[in-house]
Each structure stands twice: as structure tokens, then as C-alpha cells.
Amino acid sequence: MTSNHRRRVVVVTPTYDERETIADLIDAVLAEQDRVDAFELYVLVADSHSQDGTLSIVDGLAAQNPRVHLLDVHERGIGIGLFRGFQYAIDDLGADVLIEMDADFQHNPGDIPHFLQKIGEGYDVVVGSRFVDGSVNEMPLHRKALSVGANQVVRSALGLKNVTEITTSYRAFTSETFLKVDPDSVPWQEKSFIFVPVFLVRMLETGASATEIPMTMHPRVRGYSKMIYWRYMRDILSFSLKSRLGISSKHAG
Numbered sequence: 680m681t682s683n684h685r686r687r688v689v690v691v692t693p694t695y696d697e698r699e700t701i702a703d704l705i706d707a708v709l710a711e712q713d714r715v716d717a718f719e720l721y722v723l724v725a726d727s728h729s730q731d732g733t734l735s736i737v738d739g740l741a742a743q744n745p746r747v748h749l750l751d752v753h754e755r756g757i758g759i760g761l762f763r764g765f766q767y768a769i770d771d772l773g774a775d776v777l778i779e780m781d782a783d784f785q786h787n788p789g790d791i792p793h794f795l796q797k798i799g800e801g802y803d804v805v806v807g808s809r810f811v812d813g814s815v816n817e818m819p820l821h822r823k824a825l826s827v828g829a830n831q832v833v834r835s836a837l838g839l840k841n842v843t844e845i846t847t848s849y850r851a852f853t854s855e856t857f858l859k860v861d862p863d864s865v866p867w868q869e870k871s872f873i874f875v876p877v878f879l880v881r882m883l884e885t886g887a888s889a890t891e892i893p894m895t896m897h898p899r900v901r902g903y904s905k906m907i908y909w910r911y912m913r914d915i916l917s918f919s920l921k922s923r924l925g926i927s928s929k930h931a932g
């Protein structure tokens with residue numbers, strides 16, 4: 680009966696064409712249940728109507744396992760997948776805590792207990808970082824350089840001091856914190872990945888207590904990348920400049 684008091688965690692993973700990893704990822708996430716007694720783990724795959732069979736793989740797994748859920752958001756964009764996924768996880772799955780995580784195994788499911796330990800200590804937002812002691816970043820050099828640059832630009836433009844990592848999408852936060860963020864202040868309908876850094880900034884602006892944990896970042900080995908770098912860098916620079924100049928737009932980005 681103690682399980683009645685366990686907090687429900689929904690790991691929301693956005694997907695577009697991830698048939699090569701999604702089944703293994705779901706297994707690996709749910710296998711962490713044994714290491715997180717105080718929480719109940721669920722997975723929600725928020726898919727942009729993939730063309731490669733991802734939908735039917737997840738549909739099949741969801742039919743067999745009540746811990747697995749699928750949301751087809753129909754439109755393209757990581758922001759739409761994540762934002763609609765968080766809403767669905769709270770409204771339909773009763774999430775107390777959300778974890779935002781990529782589906783291609785670049786984020787290590789083994790880090791989940793470390794995120795949840797910090798949530799258990801009372802933090803509202805826990806950020807996985809490649810820039811704190813103990814982190815492991817196996818990305819190629821040019822990708823490392825890009826992430827260092829993008830993080831520096833946003834952090835210095837906004838004067839962010841308490842987080843070192845804004846660009847990778849591996850975080851845990853409470854549903855309460857998500858609900859405090861004004862949907863109009865995050866560019867969740869943009870097709871670029873700009874949603875990822877802006878969403879974290881908006882959560883921090885709610886006054887949420889935040890901490891970072893070291894994370895392990897692997898290069899992608901299966902499937903293909905959907906990141907369009909020039910678009911992302913353009914949007915990062917534009918967001919940083921607007922923030923610096925105090926210009927607010929309805930869909931900031």
C-alpha cells in the first residue's frame with residue numbers, strides 16, 4: 680500500500696522517425712524503476728506522426744504495458760512534441776514530475792535516478808549538464824564547440840548564473856513548475872529546437888529552485904539527426920539579443 684504515496688513520473692520523449700531506438704529506450708527507462716522506489720515511472724512518446732514505423736512500434740508496446748503511452752501530435756517540431764506531451768502527461772496521466780529526454784540514446788537512462796534524487800530533495804527543476812564535474816561528453820569536437828558557444832551566448836545575454844547547461848534536453852521538473860510557465864512565452868510551435876533553451880529559461884524565471892547534475896552524453900549511433908544547425912544558431916542569437924534588449928515577443932524566439 681505504500682505505493683499509493685509514490686510520486687508519478689512521466690518521462691516524455693519526443694520522436695520523429697526513431698524506430699531504431701524507441702523500443703530499447705522505453706525498456707531502458709522502465710528498467711530504472713528498480714532504482715527509484717519513491718517514484719512510479721511512466722513513458723510518454725510524443726510523436727510527430729513519424730513515417731518510419733515508430734508509431735506502430737509504440738502503439739504495440741502501449742497495448743501491452745500500462746506504463747507506456749503514445750501521443751501523436753501530428754505536426755512536426757520538437758517543441759510541439761514536448762509541450763503537448765507535458766500537457767498530456769499532467770492532464771491525462773496524472774504526472775507529478777516530468778522528465779524531458781531524447782529518444783535516440785544520447786541521454787543515458789541510467790541518469791534518471793540522479794534526477795529523481797534531487798527532485799526528492801525538494802528541487803523544482805533538475806538540469807542535466809555536460810559542464811559540471813563528473814559529466815561525460817562523448818560528442819565529437821565540433822559538436823562540443825557548438826554547445827559551448829550556444830550555452831555561453833544565452834547565459835551571458837540573460838545573466839544566468841545558476842545553470843551551466845541550457846541546450847540539451849535532459850531535465851526533470853515538477854508539474855507545478857511547468858504549469859507556472861505562460862504558454863505564450865515559449866516558442867513551442869516553432870519548428871527549430873529553440874524551444875529547448877527558452878523553456879528552461881522560462882521555468883527559471885518562475886522562481887523555481889534549480890540544481891544541476893552531471894550527465895553522460897553519447898553521440899547518436901542509430902537513426903538520423905533532425906537538428907538543423909544554422910536555424911538553431913540563428914534562433915539562439917535572436918532570442919539572446921531580444922532578451923538582452925528587453926524586447927519581448929508573444930512567441931519569444
Ligand SMILES: Nc1nc2c(ncn2[C@@H]2O[C@H](COP(=O)(O)OP(=O)(O)OP(=O)(O)O)[C@@H](O)[C@H]2O)c(=O)[nH]1
Binds near residue numbers: 692695725727755783
Ligand atoms: N515530436 C517530435 N520530435 C522530434 C522532432 N524532431 C526531432 N525530434 C526528437 O527530438 C530529439 C532530439 O532530436 P535529434 O535529431 O536527436 O537532435 P540532436 O540530438 O540535437 O542531434 P543529433 O546529435 O545529431 O542526434 C529526438 O528524440 C528526436 O526524435 C519533431 O519534429 N517532432
Ligand SMILES: [Mg+2]
Binds near residue numbers: 781783785899904
Ligand atoms: Mg539526438
